Amino acid sequence: MSATDLGSAALTTGSGPRGRRGAETDPRSWLGRAFIAVVLTFFALFFAVPILWLLNATAKSPRDLLTTAPFAPGTFGDLAANWDALVSFQDGIVFQWLGNAGLYSGVALVLTLVTSIPAGYAMALGTFRGRKVLLTTTLVVMLIPNTALVLPIFLELSALQLVGTAASVILPFSFFPFGVYLTYIYFSSSIPADLLAAARIDGCGEMAVFTRIALPLAKPVVALVGFFSFVANWNNYFLPFLVAPGPKAPIQVGLAEMLANVPQFNPTAAGVTTIELPVLALATVLSVAPVLLIFLFSQRFLVAGMTAGGTKE
Amino acid sequence: MATAQQSGAAPVPGAASLRAPGTRTARHGSIERSRGRMSYLFVSGYTVLLFTFGLAPTLYAAYLSLTKEGQFVGFDNFVQVIQDFRFGPAVLHVALFVLFWLAGLVLFVVVLSLLVHGLASRGLSTGLRFVYYIPGALAGASSVMLWLFVLDPTVSPVSWVLHAMGMQTFVQTVSPANLPVIFAIIAFWTGAGGWIVVLYGALNNVPGEVMEAAKIDGAGRLRxxxxxxxxxxxxxxxxxxxxxxxxxxxxxxxxxxLSQASKGVVPVDYSLNQLAYLYAFKQTDHNGSAAIAILLLVVSLGLSMFFVIKGGLFERD
Known part of the structure; x- marks a missing residue:
C-alpha cells in the first residue's frame, strides 16, 4: 500500500456506505479530509518505515549501510554474507540463544495451558470454597505489569539457589494469570452449564466432562492463551536477563549481549569477533521472526484478548 | 503467611487449605462431592504457581525490605534507598517518561482510532490497523535494537529529521535531555497499535442508530x-x-x-528498576533492592486494585 493510495482513498471517505456525505466541493470539508489523509499517512509511515528499513538493512554490506540511501535496495550476496557472519559469531551462539528461547517459551506454553485451562474452567463452572478469592487475586495479579514481579522472583530464586537453571526461567514463565482469566471468561460466557449437566446425567465423570465435552469446545481460548503466553515469554527480557545469563540466555538477552561486540556502539570491543551493523540488524529480525509470523495472522486474537470481559453480550 | 515466605514450602499451605472443605460437602450427594474435589484438582497447578511466583516472591521481598541480615529494621531500607542520591533523579526520569508517553498515547490513539473508524473503505481501515499494530511484535530488546538504528544519524532512515534537529551522532541523539521523549516514542511505536485496534473495537459497539440520529440532528464529525x-x-x-x-x-x-550502546551517556541508573538491579547485582544489597521493588510493586498493585474494584471493566461474577 503506497502512501498515495492511502491518501486518495482517505480523501474519498465521504462517499462510502457509512456515509458522511458533506458537499464534495465545500472547501472546509476538503481541508478536513486532506488533514485526515495526512495524519493517517504520517502514522502509517511512522509505524512501517522502521520495520521496512530494518528488513532492507539485513541485505546491505556494512559500507553500503553507511554510504547508500536508506532505502537503496540491498543484494542477496550481502544478505548471504551477513548471514555467514552471524552464524560464525561465537560458533553460532545465535542458534543456541534461539533454541533457549524456543525451549523456555515452548515448555512454558505447555505448562501454562496445562495449568490455566483447567483452572479457568473450574473457576467458571465449578463451585468450591475459595473460588471468589482465587478469582479476585487472579484479576489483581493479572493487571500488575509482569516486570513488577521480576526482582522479587529473582530474590526468591536466588535465596533458593535456583538462579541459572532452566527451571528458573520456565516456571515463572508458566505462571500466567491472564490466561486463567481469559479461560474463565470463555467458559462462563460461551459454554452452557446445561450441556455439562446433561453429560453428568448421562453418567460422565467429572474428568470426562472436562476432557470430552468442555475441552473440545474450548479450542479458541486454548489458541488465544497459547498466543499471548508464547508472545509474552519469547519477548521477555528482564527475567531471563537476571536468572539465565551467558550460554543459557534466550535470544532477547543474547541480542543485547551481541551489542557489546558492535564496534560502532562499543569501540573498546575491537576484539577478535566483532559484529557489523547489518549483522546486528539480521540478528534483530531473527529474534522477532517467530512472533512477527504469528502476529501477521492474529489481529483477531489480539482484539479478542485485550477486550475480553470488557464487552458484555 | 509465615510458611509461604519459605517459598519452597509455598505449595503446601495452598494444598492444605484446599483440602479442608472437601470434608464439609461429604453429606451431599456423591456427584456434588466429586465435583468439588475435581475443582480443587483443576485449580491446583495454577494455585501452586500463583503461590510460588505471585504471593511468595511478594511476601519474601516485603520481608527482605523490612530486615537487614535477618534483623527487623523497620523502614530503614526504604529510608536508605530514598536518600540514595540516584533515587530522586530516577523517579524524575521515570515520571517524565510516563508523562510524555501517557499524553501522547491517549491523544494519538484516540484520534487515530476515530479517524480509522471513520474511513469509508473497509479494506483501507483494516490495512491501516494492521500496519499500526505490527510493531507490537517487536518488544523487549528487539524493539530497542531497532531504534538504536533509527536514532543513529549515520544510518537512520530518517537521518534528515535528526540532522534537521542538529544531531550528528548517536550520542548527541540520546543526550539525557532527549531521553524521556525517546523512550516515549519507542513505547508508543511498540504499543499504540494494539490499543488502536482495541478502541476501534469499542467504537464498533456504538449503535448505528445513535450515529445516524446525531447526523440527522446536524452534528458534524467533530461534534x-x-x-x-x-x-x-x-x-x-x-x-x-x-x-x-x-x-x-x-x-x-x-x-x-541505550546505556550499553551509548557507552554510559545514558546512565546505568536511569530508571528505578535499573537502580534496583544495581542494588542486587553491584552492591549485593538484596534488602535495598527489595525495598525499591516493593515501592514499585505498591504503585502497580494500587493501580490494579483500584481498577478491579472501581473500574467495572471486569465485572462478570
Whole structure:
C-alpha cells in the first residue's frame, strides 16, 4: 500500500456506505479530509518505515549501510554474507540463544495451558470454597505489569539457589494469570452449564466432562492463551536477563549481549569477533521472526484478548 | 503467611487449605462431592504457581525490605534507598517518561482510532490497523535494537529529521535531555497499535442508530466524536491509561540497552528498576533492592486494585 493510495482513498471517505456525505466541493470539508489523509499517512509511515528499513538493512554490506540511501535496495550476496557472519559469531551462539528461547517459551506454553485451562474452567463452572478469592487475586495479579514481579522472583530464586537453571526461567514463565482469566471468561460466557449437566446425567465423570465435552469446545481460548503466553515469554527480557545469563540466555538477552561486540556502539570491543551493523540488524529480525509470523495472522486474537470481559453480550 | 515466605514450602499451605472443605460437602450427594474435589484438582497447578511466583516472591521481598541480615529494621531500607542520591533523579526520569508517553498515547490513539473508524473503505481501515499494530511484535530488546538504528544519524532512515534537529551522532541523539521523549516514542511505536485496534473495537459497539440520529440532528464529525464516541470509549481509555501508567513505572530494558550502546551517556541508573538491579547485582544489597521493588510493586498493585474494584471493566461474577 503506497502512501498515495492511502491518501486518495482517505480523501474519498465521504462517499462510502457509512456515509458522511458533506458537499464534495465545500472547501472546509476538503481541508478536513486532506488533514485526515495526512495524519493517517504520517502514522502509517511512522509505524512501517522502521520495520521496512530494518528488513532492507539485513541485505546491505556494512559500507553500503553507511554510504547508500536508506532505502537503496540491498543484494542477496550481502544478505548471504551477513548471514555467514552471524552464524560464525561465537560458533553460532545465535542458534543456541534461539533454541533457549524456543525451549523456555515452548515448555512454558505447555505448562501454562496445562495449568490455566483447567483452572479457568473450574473457576467458571465449578463451585468450591475459595473460588471468589482465587478469582479476585487472579484479576489483581493479572493487571500488575509482569516486570513488577521480576526482582522479587529473582530474590526468591536466588535465596533458593535456583538462579541459572532452566527451571528458573520456565516456571515463572508458566505462571500466567491472564490466561486463567481469559479461560474463565470463555467458559462462563460461551459454554452452557446445561450441556455439562446433561453429560453428568448421562453418567460422565467429572474428568470426562472436562476432557470430552468442555475441552473440545474450548479450542479458541486454548489458541488465544497459547498466543499471548508464547508472545509474552519469547519477548521477555528482564527475567531471563537476571536468572539465565551467558550460554543459557534466550535470544532477547543474547541480542543485547551481541551489542557489546558492535564496534560502532562499543569501540573498546575491537576484539577478535566483532559484529557489523547489518549483522546486528539480521540478528534483530531473527529474534522477532517467530512472533512477527504469528502476529501477521492474529489481529483477531489480539482484539479478542485485550477486550475480553470488557464487552458484555 | 509465615510458611509461604519459605517459598519452597509455598505449595503446601495452598494444598492444605484446599483440602479442608472437601470434608464439609461429604453429606451431599456423591456427584456434588466429586465435583468439588475435581475443582480443587483443576485449580491446583495454577494455585501452586500463583503461590510460588505471585504471593511468595511478594511476601519474601516485603520481608527482605523490612530486615537487614535477618534483623527487623523497620523502614530503614526504604529510608536508605530514598536518600540514595540516584533515587530522586530516577523517579524524575521515570515520571517524565510516563508523562510524555501517557499524553501522547491517549491523544494519538484516540484520534487515530476515530479517524480509522471513520474511513469509508473497509479494506483501507483494516490495512491501516494492521500496519499500526505490527510493531507490537517487536518488544523487549528487539524493539530497542531497532531504534538504536533509527536514532543513529549515520544510518537512520530518517537521518534528515535528526540532522534537521542538529544531531550528528548517536550520542548527541540520546543526550539525557532527549531521553524521556525517546523512550516515549519507542513505547508508543511498540504499543499504540494494539490499543488502536482495541478502541476501534469499542467504537464498533456504538449503535448505528445513535450515529445516524446525531447526523440527522446536524452534528458534524467533530461534534459526534466529542459528544457520542468519546464517552463510549471512556472506559477503555482509562483502562489503557492505568495499564500504561503501571507498565511505564517499570522502565528497564530501554535505558539498559541505550546505556550499553551509548557507552554510559545514558546512565546505568536511569530508571528505578535499573537502580534496583544495581542494588542486587553491584552492591549485593538484596534488602535495598527489595525495598525499591516493593515501592514499585505498591504503585502497580494500587493501580490494579483500584481498577478491579472501581473500574467495572471486569465485572462478570
Amino acid at each position: 459526534t466524536a466529542l459528544s457520542i464516541q468519546l464517552p463510549m470509549m471512556r472506559k477503555w481509555i482509562s483502562y489503557m491509561a492505568v495499564m500504561s501508567l503501571a507498565a511505564g513505572t517499570q522502565l528497564f530494558v530501554e535505558p539498559r540497552i
